[in-house]
Structure formats: structure tokens, C-alpha cells
Amino acid sequence: MAMSSVMEQETRVHVVDGDLDYLYYADEPEEPPLPRKKVPTGDIYEAARAGDVERLKVLLERGANVNVRDAWDSVALYYACLAGHLDAARMLMERGAICSENTFDGDRCHYAALNLRVRKLLKVFEARPPPLDPLPRSLRELFLSSKSNLRYVEGLQSALHEDNIFLDQSLPSKSFLGDSFSNEFNPDFVMFVHGQPIEAHRAILIARSSYFKSKFEKDWKYKKEVRLSNAKLTFPALFSLIQFFYTDRLDVAVEDMEDLARICKVCGCTGLQTAVEKELLHQKYAEYKHLRNVDDSQRRFILQGSSLPEEERLPCAMRKLLNLSLMKSKGERALSNKSCTMQSSAKINCSTVANNTKISESPEGMLLRSTLCNSAQCSKDNNTSDMVMQDDHADVAFVVEDTMFRSHQVILAARSDYFWARFCRMKGFKENDVELVQTDDVALPVLQENDLNTGTFEHLLEYMYTDQLSRLDPNQAEELFDAASRYLLFPLKKVVADALLPHLESATPAELCHWLLTADMYGVWKLREYCLDTMAVNFKIFSETKEFRRMLCQLPPPSGESSQRTSAPSAPGGESKGNQGNLLDDLRDKWLEAEGAELDKRDESAVQFDRMLEMLVVTAQREAYEEDDSLASVMGELEVA
Known part of the structure; x- marks a missing residue:
């Protein structure tokens, strides 16, 4: 029985060749490679159609969207498959091109494939989707650390595997996603949709959606759970959207796409709503001749976040959250310094006014006294005041060279095993070396970071929130290498090296x-x-x-x-x-x-x-x-x- 189950599992999973070099069947004669053309000034579609992998590499490194469609609703992968350029198709799929056979673009690529080698390459990459970047991979593990979320994904995988359909998911494998991680970093908000729970973190939701940000500032400010029972709201559609917020990759059943489009409209996800509605039109007119007996619940639509506008991608949303925390930290410091200065000035001037009987008894003197005494509580800087009033849901603060940085435990713990272990050891912030600071009626634990300057720590936070580094000074590279080793952020070394290499040319x-x-x-x-x-x-x-x-x-x-x-x-x-x-x-x-x-x-x-x-x-x-x-x-x- 055990051997038969193993054989059944092997028949359901495509075997990925070591280097994907042997990509032809025994009944197909090996042919010489197709001639390639050079398109030094062509776009991504022309480069894919001509098989010019050098031009493709240049365009992709410049940030070309691999899944964008042209005027004929065709993607670059379609032209590479149509012309039979194996290397170009492989490069596009390694950069995230979607080739799922149950989608409009995927089916066009499968039908248009010139030979069996290209078709087999599509099958291989369909069984092995492109891996997530470090940031969405860490946040996905954070999302699935919730037992209810993990239980739903496991059940969905089990149901799809029974029908030999592959879900674009892989269960988390990190050791800290056990009870210890769940107990320390539980989601702080639960949505019940017709009785089924979806657990999430407020910081992620306010970063990805203006709707949730508005709700948490007003109606849901003090709520830890809400119950949603709208008849047009379905649990699978909302779960797919919340998971997209964490992973920047949408994986939804075709039957739930209409509900998802309505939810995107409410949540303010305009780019995602447009992409889903456009795919709905394609699904409406596409003919799945080979899947006539398969219902829409078994057909999946997969969308990469790179296909959406820049402002709706995960790194951009997390950067906004980071900037809010940094500005709020600087604003609180500015107001605190200004308040201390004004309080000191008010005491001196009030005592002076009190000693001067003539001034104190005159109307001008009384107005001066009132103004000086109340100036410490009022701020004339409206921008700073508005910024400080915004809630970033930070739950920890770091002090580096007498500079305070507000941050979020769940994000730092998901990105770094060092911070996860350090937060777990604080034991409710009752250790002697953990202080509390009162901000926005919330007591934040304050941790001291030594042997590190503020610029390096700010770059460290930027990478943990966005997977990117901007305006890197080459003089900070060596300290960032050391910080990456200290905080167990090993992928950061590659990002620093990529930012440093252009400076080394001279x-x-x-x-x-x-x-x-x-x-x-x-x-x-x-x-x-x-x-x-x-x-x-x-x-x-x-x-x-x-x-x-x-x-x-x-x-x-x-x-x-x-x-x-x-x-x-x-x-x-x-x-x-x-x-x-x-x-x-x-x-x-x-x-x-x-x-x-x-x-x-x-x-x-x-x-x-x-x-x-x-x-x-x-x-x-x-x-x-x-x-x-x-x-x-x-x-x-x-x-x-």
C-alpha cells in the first residue's frame, strides 16, 4: 500500500530535470537550433519573437514587465513559444512569466508551442512556479503561521491534488513557524466571513489597502475581530486577496474571480481589479476543450504582483509603511524637543512676567502670560502634527545613537531569525534592559542597538521592509555586510553588492x-x-x-x-x-x-x-x-x- 501511494504521488508530480537541458521526447528527432535574429532596439515582444536572449536580458534587467500584454493581448512568452525559441522562453519563465495551462495566457502558450520541447518546458515550469522573493516569502510564512490560515491552505491543496491539479503554493518549512512563533507573534486581527476565520496583521493590511487603513482609524480601531456576512462576499475570494497582500502573488479559483473583483473595488486595489476583470473577459470567451468536465473551482488564475502598477506592489506598500514609521519617529522627536524648549522658555518668561507687576496687570501682559504658558501644548507645525496623529501600529522602538526608530515586531521577526529570537526572549518586556516609552497612549518597548550608526540601521530597516536599498553610500557597504551577518540577513549581502558594483567601475x-x-x-x-x-x-x-x-x-x-x-x-x-x-x-x-x-x-x-x-x-x-x-x-x- 505504501509503495502504491508513492507511485501515485510520483505520477502526479512533474519531474524537473537537473539543468532543463534535455527537453525533447524520444519520438521527436533532435533538430538544429532555430536561427536567431538581433533586435538591438526592439521591445520585449520583438526580442522574444526573434529569440534574442541578449536583448531580452537587457530589457528584463531594466525592469520590463514580463507579463505585460501588447495591443493584441499577447505576452512575450507567447511569441517565444510560437517561434520555438527554447532559451528565450526559459529566460522569460525564470523571470516570472506565468504559463499555467488553465489561464488565458497559459493556454495560448501551450496551443502555440512550435514543438514538443517547448511544450515540455512549459509543463516543467508549471509544476515548479518561480520562487518568491525574500520579502514575500517571509511574509507568506508569517501569514501561514496562523493555524486557521494554514489549515485552509492545506485543505485546498489536498482537494486539488486529488484532481491532479497543482496549486501555486508550497507549505512553509521554517522551524520557527511552530507554536512558539504563533504564541509570540499572533495576528492581531481576525475577520470571520460566514463563520470562517481569516487572521491577519493590522500593519500589513493598512500598508496594502486604503479601505483597511480607514477602518482601523475609525470603526475598527479598538476591535480585534469583525464578522462579515454580506451575501456577495465569499470566503475564498477574500482569503485570496489577503494572501496576495502578504505574498504579492494572486492565486484564485476562476469561480471566485467575480467576487474578487468586487472586493478589490471596495478595498481600493484598482490595478488588481482591472487585471482580474480583464482576465474574466478572457475566461468568458476562452474554450477549454480539454477541460470540459472540470468546473471553475478547479481552474486557477495566477497573477504576479510585477504585472500591476508600481504603487500596488508589495515593496512600494511596505515602503510607505516604513516611511510613515520613520516620519512619525522624527515628528515625535521634533515635537518632544520643541515641547521641552517651549516649556523651559515658558517657565522663564512666566516668572519674569510675574515679577513685573505692570505687565502682569495689563491686558497685554495677561495675554502674553497665557500665550507663553500654553505654547508648550500647542504646535504651529500642522504637517508634523498631522503626521504624528497617523497610526502606524508600531509595537517596538529602537534607539541607535540617541535616535529612536519605530518599527513592527512581526515584520522584523519574519525577516530575521535574530530579531525573532530577541523578541521571544523579552518575555513580555519585563527584562531589566527593556524600557518603555509612552507614545499615542501606547507603551512601546525600547531596545538599544550598539556599535551601529543611524544611517546603517535605517538601511537595514529599509531592506527588511522592502527588499531594496536606495541611495547607498559605498562607505556604508562594509558596515552593512557586518550587519547582515550579525542580524542573520544573508540575502542583504547580495543586494549591497549589486548596489556597490556600479561604484567599483571607477x-x-x-x-x-x-x-x-x-x-x-x-x-x-x-x-x-x-x-x-x-x-x-x-x-x-x-x-x-x-x-x-x-x-x-x-x-x-x-x-x-x-x-x-x-x-x-x-x-x-x-x-x-x-x-x-x-x-x-x-x-x-x-x-x-x-x-x-x-x-x-x-x-x-x-x-x-x-x-x-x-x-x-x-x-x-x-x-x-x-x-x-x-x-x-x-x-x-x-x-x-
Whole structure:
């Protein structure tokens, strides 16, 4: 019985090939690759139709929407499948192109596929949807930490698997999504739709929807649960929308799309409403000849948040929430400082007025006394006052260099295991090192962060809220690498490296030597590779600089032995690259590739490279000895003088 169940499960799941390179059936003869054209100035549709993967890569890196439709309601993936360009189709799907067979765009791609290789590629990616980014993946695990939400998703998966239909979901696997996480970071708001609960967090809801923001400011301000019983409101449609708020990926049954469109209109999700209504028209006129016996509850519509306007995507919404918390923190500090200054001024002036009998008895004096005494309670800065009055639902505050930052425990705990463990250890904020500050009639726990400046901590919060970094100063990169290791935010290293690489194009050899050692120490593979490639191509220029020669003295000699590696491949926080070893070994390999040495002369070239390194090391040692002698002579002269 166990073996039969295993066999049944294997027949339901598509097997993903290791590299997706063997994509043709045995009954189909292997054909030469189709000719490709170059479209240096074409758009994403022309590049996909021509199979120009280089142009496609450039357009996608510039932020082109992979699921946007042209004037003929066709996506780029459709043209790639129609022309039979396997590499172009694979690149588009790896960047998030939706190819679900039960949707309008997915069916068009399946029907238009030129050959079986393209069709099999579509099947493989349909069984393995593109993974979520770190932010939506963490928030999805936060959403499914609720037992009621997880129970519904598990039941939906079970029902769909019985019909051999794949749901674009994978259950969370993090160890902290157990009872401990649920007890510490329970959702603070529950919606009962016809008796079925949907648990969510106020901070996420106010960030994603103007409707929920307005409700929490007025009608639902002090409520922890609401009961909704509108006949036109269905539980699956609302659950799909709330889950979209967390994951930025919509997965809804076709039969619930009309209800979802109405809910989007009420919640102010205009872009999502337009996309759902447009898909409803496609579903109305699409013919599912191969699914005539399948009802609409078994057909799924999947939509990526990248297909929506920028203001309705998850990073933009979370950035608004972060900006509100930061402005509210700064506004409270400004009002607090102004209040203290005015109170001090009021005391001095009031005492002065009281001592001056003539002024105090005159009407002008009485008005002055009243104005001075009440000025501490009134603010003339309307913008700051309005900003402070807004509720960001923050529940924790950090103090960095005497600067306070309001934040949200659930977001930080979902993004970082360090913050999750730290919040759990506070035990109701009763420890001695946890203070409370009163803001908006709410007592926020205050945590002190040492050995960190305000700019770095603000960038840290920005990444945890948005998965992005803006206006990064290269001088802060190294401290961010250290903070990423300290707070267990290892994906942050890649984001910092991506932001730092454009600045390194004009960096000096001395700066590149510094960044190479830094990247190797913190395990930043992308930055490490860039520095090694630059040094290998410009080895002669680097060999003439003192900084490069001094760096060689700090590194172990070239060796293939793992015992002499400068950093282990599994360095904490580093990207898992099995071939990362001795820096000079890697530099030698890249130099051999750059020099283009023949295979039969590769060993001789490697020996030549090692000899050059030895000469450079000897030169560096001699220079260091001469500098020490000159320094000693200078010190001797100063002592004599």
C-alpha cells in the first residue's frame, strides 16, 4: 500500500530535470537550433519573437514587465513559444512569466508551442512556479503561521491534488513557524466571513489597502475581530486577496474571480481589479476543450504582483509603511524637543512676567502670560502634527545613537531569525534592559542597538521592509555586510553588492584590493568574482601598485589544499559556491582564462604565474623593510632633535 501511494504521488508530480537541458521526447528527432535574429532596439515582444536572449536580458534587467500584454493581448512568452525559441522562453519563465495551462495566457502558450520541447518546458515550469522573493516569502510564512490560515491552505491543496491539479503554493518549512512563533507573534486581527476565520496583521493590511487603513482609524480601531456576512462576499475570494497582500502573488479559483473583483473595488486595489476583470473577459470567451468536465473551482488564475502598477506592489506598500514609521519617529522627536524648549522658555518668561507687576496687570501682559504658558501644548507645525496623529501600529522602538526608530515586531521577526529570537526572549518586556516609552497612549518597548550608526540601521530597516536599498553610500557597504551577518540577513549581502558594483567601475586598484579582502571575509561571492575578474584582466596594472603587492603578503600561497583556504565554501552568510577556495588559486585560474593559454601549455603558464607572485611578494617584503628603516631613521632624528 505504501509503495502504491508513492507511485501515485510520483505520477502526479512533474519531474524537473537537473539543468532543463534535455527537453525533447524520444519520438521527436533532435533538430538544429532555430536561427536567431538581433533586435538591438526592439521591445520585449520583438526580442522574444526573434529569440534574442541578449536583448531580452537587457530589457528584463531594466525592469520590463514580463507579463505585460501588447495591443493584441499577447505576452512575450507567447511569441517565444510560437517561434520555438527554447532559451528565450526559459529566460522569460525564470523571470516570472506565468504559463499555467488553465489561464488565458497559459493556454495560448501551450496551443502555440512550435514543438514538443517547448511544450515540455512549459509543463516543467508549471509544476515548479518561480520562487518568491525574500520579502514575500517571509511574509507568506508569517501569514501561514496562523493555524486557521494554514489549515485552509492545506485543505485546498489536498482537494486539488486529488484532481491532479497543482496549486501555486508550497507549505512553509521554517522551524520557527511552530507554536512558539504563533504564541509570540499572533495576528492581531481576525475577520470571520460566514463563520470562517481569516487572521491577519493590522500593519500589513493598512500598508496594502486604503479601505483597511480607514477602518482601523475609525470603526475598527479598538476591535480585534469583525464578522462579515454580506451575501456577495465569499470566503475564498477574500482569503485570496489577503494572501496576495502578504505574498504579492494572486492565486484564485476562476469561480471566485467575480467576487474578487468586487472586493478589490471596495478595498481600493484598482490595478488588481482591472487585471482580474480583464482576465474574466478572457475566461468568458476562452474554450477549454480539454477541460470540459472540470468546473471553475478547479481552474486557477495566477497573477504576479510585477504585472500591476508600481504603487500596488508589495515593496512600494511596505515602503510607505516604513516611511510613515520613520516620519512619525522624527515628528515625535521634533515635537518632544520643541515641547521641552517651549516649556523651559515658558517657565522663564512666566516668572519674569510675574515679577513685573505692570505687565502682569495689563491686558497685554495677561495675554502674553497665557500665550507663553500654553505654547508648550500647542504646535504651529500642522504637517508634523498631522503626521504624528497617523497610526502606524508600531509595537517596538529602537534607539541607535540617541535616535529612536519605530518599527513592527512581526515584520522584523519574519525577516530575521535574530530579531525573532530577541523578541521571544523579552518575555513580555519585563527584562531589566527593556524600557518603555509612552507614545499615542501606547507603551512601546525600547531596545538599544550598539556599535551601529543611524544611517546603517535605517538601511537595514529599509531592506527588511522592502527588499531594496536606495541611495547607498559605498562607505556604508562594509558596515552593512557586518550587519547582515550579525542580524542573520544573508540575502542583504547580495543586494549591497549589486548596489556597490556600479561604484567599483571607477575604483582604484587599492580600493579593489580592499573590497576583494572584504568580500572574501564576508562570503560575498558576486563582489569577490568581480574583483578577481578585474585583477586577472588587468594583472600588469595591479602588479605595479604597492597595495596589491601588500595584499599578496597577507594571503596564503597558491595551493589546492583545503587546509590553506582563506575562507571555507560554507562561510556563515556566504553564498554556497563549492569552488570558492584560496584567493590566489582562483586568481590564477581567472588569469589563465584571460590569457587564453592552450590546454597543453596550461601547466607551464600556471608555474609562470606562481613565479610572478613570488617575485611580487619578495618586492613587497623589501618595500616594507625599507619603509621600516626609513621610519626608524626619522624617529631617531626626532629624538636627537
